[in-house]
Amino acid sequence: MVSPGKFMYIQDLFYSYQGEGPFIGYPQIFIRFFGCNIHCAYCDEPDRNKTPMSVDEVIDTISPWVKKKPHSISITGGEPLLQVDALKTLIPKLTLPLYLETNGILHKHLEEVKDMFDYYAVDYKPGYDKEFTDFVSLIKDKKGLFIKYVVIKDFPILDIQKMSKIISALNPNIPLILQPVTPFAGIKEKASPKDIERAFTCAKTYLSDVRIIPQTHKLMGLK
Numbered sequence: 401m402v403s404p405g406k407f408m409y410i411q412d413l414f415y416s417y418q419g420e421g422p423f424i425g426y427p428q429i430f431i432r433f434f435g436c437n438i439h440c441a442y443c444d445e446p447d448r449n450k451t452p453m454s455v456d457e458v459i460d461t462i463s464p465w466v467k468k469k470p471h472s473i474s475i476t477g478g479e480p481l482l483q484v485d486a487l488k489t490l491i492p493k494l495t496l497p498l499y500l501e502t503n504g505i506l507h508k509h510l511e512e513v514k515d516m517f518d519y520y521a522v523d524y525k526p527g528y529d530k531e532f533t534d535f536v537s538l539i540k541d542k543k544g545l546f547i548k549y550v551v552i553k554d555f556p557i558l559d560i561q562k563m564s565k566i567i568s569a570l571n572p573n574i575p576l577i578l579q580p581v582t583p584f585a586g587i588k589e590k591a592s593p594k595d596i597e598r599a600f601t602c603a604k605t606y607l608s609d610v611r612i613i614p615q616t617h618k619l620m621g622l623k
C-alpha cells in the first residue's frame with residue numbers, strides 16, 4: 401500500500417518538447433501521473449504502467465534533465481490532481497517553473513495547490529460544467545492560465561456555447577485553444593475544416609483570444 405504524500409503512482413517520466421497549446425516547442429520535463437477520473441474517447445494516455453515511486457526517486461530520475469534548463473516541468477497524467485497529497489510533497493522540491501495539465505474537474509483538489517503552479521492548461525470536458533466553473537473560478541486571473549477544448553468531428557455546438565459562456569462570465573480574456581482531435585483509440589476520423597471553423601466562430605462570439613492549434617508532437621514522432 402502506497403502512503404499518501406510520500407509515494408505516488410507514476411506512469412512515465414521523460415524529457416521532450418511541449419506539443420500542445422501556446423507553449424508548443426518549449427523543452428519540458430514531463431511527470432506523467434497514473435490514473436484518471438474520467439474516460440475520454442480520444443484519450444491518448446490510457447493507464448499503462450502503474451509504478452509507485454517515492455518523491456526522492458522522482459527527483460533523482462529527473463535531475464539530469466533539470467541541468468539542461470528546460471522551460472518548465474509538466475505535471476500531467478492521467479489526472480495529476482487525483483494525487484494531490486503527493487503533489488504537495490513533491491512540488492516544494494522542484495526547482496523549475498511548473499506547468500499543470502488537468503481535465504478541470506477536481507476543483508477541491510486544485511484548491512489545495514492552486515498557487516503552486518506557473519502555468520495552467522485546463523481542459524473543458526462536456527458534462528462537467530459545474531465542476532469546470534468552480535475550477536476555473538479559483539485561478540481565473542492567473543497569467544499562465546489557458547483553456548483547451550478538443551474539437552471532434554460533428555461536435556455539438558452547444559458544448560462550445562456553454563463552455564464559452566462560462567469562461568466569458570469568469571474572465572473573457574482567458575485564452576482558449578481549440579485543438580482539432582488527433583484520431584486515436586475510439587476516434588477514427590479527424591474534425592473537418594467545417595467543424596473547426598464553426599467551433600472558432602462560436603467561441604469568438606464570447607471570447608477575445610481564441611486560437612486553433614493541433615497536437616504537434618505526434619506529427620514529429622515525439623513523446
Ligand code: SF4
Pocket residue numbers: 436437438439440442443444445446477478479503
Ligand atoms: S481527461 Fe485526459 S487523461 Fe483523462 S481520459 Fe480524458 S484525455 Fe485521457
